[in-house]
Amino acid sequence: MRSARAARYCATVAARGLALIVLVPVLVYSAVLCLVGVGLLVMPFELRLLRRLADAERTRLGTWAATPATPAGPHARSTLTAMLSEPATSRDLRWAPWMAVAGTLLGSIGAALFVFPAAVLVLICLWWLFPADDPVRPLLDVPVDSWASAAYAGAPQLLLSLLLALVGPPLMARPAAASSRRLLAPSAAAVLAERVAALDRTRTGALRAHGDELRRIERDLHDGTQARLVSLAMQLGLAERALGSNPAGVGPLLTRAREGAEEAMAELRDLLRSVYPPVLADRGLADALSAVVARCPVPATAHLADLGPLPAQVEVAVYFAITEALTNAAKHSHARSASITLARVDDTLRAEITDDGRGGAAEGHGTGLRGMRRRIEAVDGTLRVQSPPGGPTVITLECPCAF
Template sequence: MDNAWRRVVAAFRYNLGTLATGIAAAVGVPVLLFTAAVSMLGIGLLALPHELRWLGQIADFERWRAGARLGREIPGHEGAAGNLRAQLADPATLRDLRWVPANMFAGLVLGTLGIGLAVLPVLAVPAISLWWLFPEDDPMRVIANIPVTSWGSAAGLGLVQLVLCLGLAFFVTPRIADLSARISALLLAPSTREQLTERVETLEETRAGAVDAHGAELRRIERDLHDGTQARLVSIAMRLGLAEQQLERDPQAVAALLAEAREGAEEAMTELRGVLRSMYPPILADRGLEGALAAVAANCPLPVELDVPSLGKVPAPVEAAAYFVVNEALTNVVKHSGATGAQVTVTRIGDTLSVVVLDNGRGGINEERGTGVAGMRRRIAALDGQFVVDSPVGGPTVVAMDCPCVS
């Protein structure tokens, strides 16, 4: 019974919001039409962007309400609204303009009906108790046009009327709220074709970013090999050549050259391992993501609280991306944040791997200052994942990624 009452109350609140948006639409439609008309004369061009921005805010609020009611997300406007041309080019604005006149009627009708049915049980008993105010020759009539002429008939018919009103409130009011939410979702949500178009555009952007990131990675590896390992190998070859020439004349000098060549070979091997580790860390193949992140946390100069449950089979690219995000984020924490500690949480829900790195530093991350955030974002976008940085000035800073684990 408690759940039924909660559903009625939730539906009443939703229908109340529907009525409010319907009233707002009834006011907004004439204003928009008037502004559009005077815009042809150039007078309303200054007001129209502001009105479209307000309309977008109301429509996004309706998207949130309808999405919460239906249990799904309805995408709306992304970012701040620009000038009038940018607003009219935004598909969400066109959906707003399609929704507002329809909501002027649907919102008013469904909102009023849903609110009326919800409060009807409260009014049923007090209303029938006023039967004695009606004249005898024209008594109050209720269900099936039955006259109420005494307190006995008022009690009996009032009980029946209360049961019927409760039935309407319990069963019809939530369905009116659902119908209102579906109408809003139908008008405000992008169509399947629009979603596919946006998906293709997103894939084109992420693939272009992946190609750029791959090219930058290849150039980095080439630079590291050329400036580091290759230079070490050339130096080793020169020392071995000198040792070969002085083998018979100065054996002591040969020993020194061989020692330098050995040291150079060790340094070249160390640099080569570093390059290979940056491509795909061997520790991931040896110990898995859990062990690799434990090693990163252990090597961090700051205390790191690590929470990594059993993740099951994770594709190698996603594993590497998670490792690099945690490694880069903790490096930034040590270098730039002034934090005294950090927390790393890795979870897997279904086919989505989530990583959250939290620190108690000063915050204020700026992606344009070369903190590695742009590189992390490109790496995750290339895997069709989501990457978010929340770093207000004063902290704390949250670096989060969600990546699909579908092979």
């Protein structure tokens, strides 16, 4: 129900505004104390708290309004100068006074209007507690001093309060949400600059991943297949020399040459699968992942929806990312079970890989997560990792899949 959602948003805005009524004066006082050096120690903590409140508002906007304001994320650095130089901090600081005053007022009115019918109903039912010379008037200037007046005068007032509860919270929530969005969201130029920076970062990551992949293929060919082909040529050369002088010794040489050729072909097949698994072209992403789950050392379950046609580059990126996630769950997290959920929502492919291992996965501890991120970002996707110590680990992938 839209009115209930708006009322919850209003209640949240009111609570957040009350917190900022305390925080804003504290920030001003700390700024004054910066002149004597004391404020330099406490302001970073206060700015982090303000950022958490602002980010919570951005997230809340996404649940009630149609489109959320762009999240600002946590402070990347801890020094006061670095925090103040961030564009998001200036947006947070201009939003805080507005939320402390107007947000508290709008949110309180919206939340109060939603619970107003309950208050009116209680007053009507408890009319007998009020003195006869000063009867209760719940909403209109019509007294309720008997059960008869509760029926003919109280019922219309209750209906009017219900109408206010349906209409009032959205009317209060809309200006609150619009103002917060305008104050917290970055400008169009900032969004464009961030988009260009993200594309440059993903392009660099894609080129680096492509270079790493080429070096891996070259190394595998040089150390594996090429060495076996050299051995095969030597075996055939020995067999050619022994053909005239020792025909009986040709058979074992040819047998070893055949075995070497079979091993070289097996290595080539494995190498080709690591570049583009044939199962993707033959059976599609869902069936390919079903085969991966069946071979996973950790007992795993897959919930795969109908994905429809997908771009080949997205299939490859998601396939290898999920395969790497299951490999990490088996090798590093000591998980007892894992699950995969894969679905397509409009033009976005979303995958979630969960394991019940020990958690603590971080990109700085190895190349697996970095490689996954590079693959996903190369197709303009996003990767999020939630892995608290003790688990569970949840990896979420989202990739655009429109042709």
